[in-house]
Amino acid sequence: MSPAENLVQRQLQAYNARDIEALLACYAADAEHHQLHGGLLARGHAQLRPRFLARFAEPDLHASLLSRTVLGDWVVDHERIRRNFPEGRGTVEMLCIYEVEGGSIRKASFALGAQTLEDQTS
Template identity: 50%
Template sequence: MCDVDTPEQVVQRQLDAYNAHDLDAWVSTYAPDARQFEHPATLLASGHAEIRARAESRFAEPNLHARLLKRVAMGEMMIDHEYVSRTFPEGLGRIELVCMYEVRAGKIVTASFVFGARTLDAA
């Protein structure tokens, strides 16, 4: 029996922590030296401290919620297509995201994001 979660279990755990606004649990799904990118190669954050700092204010948003539309799993790679409810400077709304995760030894080692258009809620 293996003590390490499958890549799909790791990515689901990070999604659950995200939706629970549990920053500690969310960061713990990442390897200590993990990196986040805006696809294809713009570095957004590297390591737990930067990943935490990048997400801290977002986790304080009361409406923060990611709705999984589709997940594709292939070995160590996971691809999630999501709609994320957020509080933007312009107001409440949603953004469409494609999130690509590489998972090794039970931790996310890289995450790359394709940011779609923002949609603001009607006033």
């Protein structure tokens, strides 16, 4: 496993463990989150922390890796995220593009797929 892939895997594991300190340790202090081809979502640990903690409050939160492509310091993950939406429990697929620099995630861009709700009648 390349250093970039190892780092992105560690951040995925920290996300699923809801370990905010281990997760932020994977990111540069001034790391940025963006919508893919869109605006800035957060910059730096002070803005990343509350975004992650809001997700961690969801009882069913879990990210499953569907596929991963690595090209040098770039790691592209296709993930399915189990979430607790206001409308109910469900999943959303995401394309996550991580740029690793100097042993940390420097920039991450995300594209969201369609939200799918679970059948709440069973």
